[in-house]
Amino acid sequence: MNRYWTLSGKPIGAWPEADTFELREGPIPSPGPGQALTRTIYISLDPYQWAYKRRGIDTPSAPCHARTIAQVIESRMEGFAPGDLVFNTNGWAEYGLMGEGVARPSYMIPRKLDPAQGRISQAVGVLGMLGLTAYAGMILMARPKAGETVVVSAASGGVGQIAGQLARLRGARVVGIAGREAKCRFVTEELGFDACVSHLSPTFAEDLRAACPTGIDVYFENVGGAVFEAVLPLFNPGARMTICGLIAHYGDEGGADARAALMAKGQAVFAARGVSVKDLFVGDFVEGHHDTFLRDVAPLVASGQVKYREDIRQGVETVPACFAEMLRGDNFGKMLVQVGPDPTL
Numbered sequence: 460m461n462r463y464w465t466l467s468g469k470p471i472g473a474w475p476e477a478d479t480f481e482l483r484e485g486p487i488p489s490p491g492p493g494q495a496l497t498r499t500i501y502i503s504l505d506p507y508q509w510a511y512k513r514r515g516i517d518t519p520s521a522p523c524h525a526r527t528i529a530q531v532i533e534s535r536m537e538g539f540a541p542g543d544l545v546f547n548t549n550g551w552a553e554y555g556l557m558g559e560g561v562a563r564p565s566y567m568i569p570r571k572l573d574p575a576q577g578r579i580s581q582a583v584g585v586l587g588m589l590g591l592t593a594y595a596g597m598i599l600m601a602r603p604k605a606g607e608t609v610v611v612s613a614a615s616g617g618v619g620q621i622a623g624q625l626a627r628l629r630g631a632r633v634v635g636i637a638g639r640e641a642k643c644r645f646v647t648e649e650l651g652f653d654a655c656v657s658h659l660s661p662t663f664a665e666d667l668r669a670a671c672p673t674g675i676d677v678y679f680e681n682v683g684g685a686v687f688e689a690v691l692p693l694f695n696p697g698a699r700m701t702i703c704g705l706i707a708h709y710g711d712e713g714g715a716d717a718r719a720a721l722m723a724k725g726q727a728v729f730a731a732r733g734v735s736v737k738d739l740f741v742g743d744f745v746e747g748h749h750d751t752f753l754r755d756v757a758p759l760v761a762s763g764q765v766k767y768r769e770d771i772r773q774g775v776e777t778v779p780a781c782f783a784e785m786l787r788g789d790n791f792g793k794m795l796v797q798v799g800p801d802p803t804l
């Protein structure tokens with residue numbers, strides 16, 4: 460049997476609750492022509508998945524969407540054979556189909572993985588969409604220069620840890636913003652950021668100012684809200700800001716447009732100091748930049764010049780609880796749930 464999580468159909472509140480999801484059991488699907496059946500190994504839990512649920516992209520009958528690492532069990536899909544390890548989108552499920560007619564976001568293209576390139580779980584993280592997000596938003600868009608001050612919010616998370624390390628390798632002085640003390644220590648001591656301040660501190664805005672004595676040249680925005688408000692007065696003339704995500708607002712009521720609110724709040728400073736603000740959508744970079752990104756970043760990960768922390772939980776039963784923990788910052792590193800054996804370990 461295939462166990463999978465769907466939306467329960469109960470009204471969806473600001474943040475996930477115990478009755479938002481339902482664990483179901485159904486037969487393992489059979490692959491049709493052009494399809495392959497795969498067994499899920501790792502489920503990636505990402506902030507954007509909450510938007511899928513709140514905006515009705517996930518529906519109550521189907522498994523909730525997620526990017527996954529899986530192994531092919533049976534194949535009628537050209538180029539894929541039983542035993543192959545793949546990136547695909549099985550969702551919050553133990554088994555899933557990929558290939559012809561299987562719905563997925565257009566830029567999440569199933570691909571075979573080469574375990575020699577890095578741990579297979581990293582293909583949904585530093586060697587996959589999160590790494591590409593950090594690379595695109597930092598290196599291709601913000602273009603940090605040696606000696607500049609770069610600030611990264613959600614700095615210990617999946618995207619933030621990579622974005623900050625890439626800027627540091629370009630010679631920038633990098634300041635992280637994270638929550639708990641242990642996360643801040645990890646950001647400086649393990650990842651090598653020059654400083655890290657906690658947004659949980661009552662003196663957060665002053666701490667950030669003290670950590671950026673010459674102002675901020677680049678801001679990689681993952682959060683919004685009070686974190687953005689503390690960053691705003693510190694922008695230098697000609698600073699660049701990449702809006703990667705606004706996780707503090709993913710529970711806002713009534714589809715409030717967090718980006719528009721942020722732009723309105725920042726408008727006067729942006730105009731007076733010539734701050735350029737760019738929006739990032741990783742899907743725009745998959746086709747043109749994925750291969751270059753992997754060529755550049757995979758060796759840095761393999762050599763340990765870019766470190767990457769994962770928070771891997773166990774068992775399909777735990778998925779909704781882990782998802783809620785990730786949204787409120789109780790993950791420490793990129794959140795994944797392992798739901799089946801990893802043959803590479």
Ligand SMILES: NC(=O)c1ccc[n+]([C@@H]2O[C@H](COP(=O)([O-])OP(=O)(O)OC[C@H]3O[C@@H](n4cnc5c(N)ncnc54)[C@H](OP(=O)(O)O)[C@@H]3O)[C@@H](O)[C@H]2O)c1
Nearest residue numbers: 613616617618637638681703704705706707739740741788
């Ligand atoms: N633009 C794109 O194409 C794209 C692609 C991928 C991801 N993203 C975005 O990138 C951001 C990071 O995603 P991720 O997958 O790497 O997640 P993550 O950073 O691993 O996990 C989320 C982290 O956000 C922080 N956080 C949550 N609520 C917060 C709040 N109210 N104030 C301050 N910090 C808060 C928490 O860290 P602390 O405990 O340190 O606060 C939490 O651990 C998200 O905004 C996501 O939507 C965008």
